[in-house]
Amino acid sequence: xxxxxxxxxxxxxxxxxxxxxxxxxxxxxxxxxxxxxxxxxxxxxxxxxxxxxxxxxxxxxxxxxxxxxxxxxxxxxxxxxxxxxxxxxxxxxxxxxxxxxxxxxxxxxxxxxxxxxxxxxxxxxxxxxxxxxxxxxxxxxxxxxxxxxxxxxxxxxxxxxxxxxxxxxxxxx
Numbered sequence: 001x002x003x004x005x006x007x008x009x010x011x012x013x014x015x016x017x018x019x020x021x022x023x024x025x026x027x028x029x030x031x032x033x034x035x036x037x038x039x040x041x042x043x044x045x046x047x048x049x050x051x052x053x054x055x056x057x058x059x060x061x062x063x064x065x066x067x068x069x070x071x072x073x074x075x076x077x078x079x080x081x082x083x084x085x086x087x088x089x090x091x092x093x094x095x096x097x098x099x100x101x102x103x104x105x106x107x108x109x110x111x112x113x114x115x116x117x118x119x120x121x122x123x124x125x126x127x128x129x130x131x132x133x134x135x136x137x138x139x140x141x142x143x144x145x146x147x148x149x150x151x152x153x154x155x156x157x158x159x160x161x162x163x164x165x166x167x168x169x170x171x172x173x
Contacts, residue, residue, distance in 0.1 A: 009036030009051045035059055 001016045006029035017025045035055035
């Protein structure tokens, strides 16, 4: 078993420990020494047993406070884990549930009577439009007519041809 010398409160102590635990022992001794230094700064020099007792009690107090905080954190963690487990159960329940029934939506259909009525209305509208066009054509000015009541024939028969006179009084000899 290895022997380790530790320093606490300005004093050296020889301590035995298991193989491989030297670093942990040095760390624990450092914590105890920090508390002993606080005591010696506040109270001054005191007997070794009293200094070790007081430093140990101060470390125990700090350890108890840390353990209380650990218990609080563990309680909060347990609450969160319970909530997560509850949500996981809900998710699994939703996954296991059958899919919802598809919604049945009725689309209104135009009855055939409406289509027939619309066709009749369209035919009537066409008929009225034709009547209006016929009346409008009758009200337009009539074509020019000659004295005999026949429509006048154009003076020019072709665009490039010589004009023809209708009443030719002179004849060529």
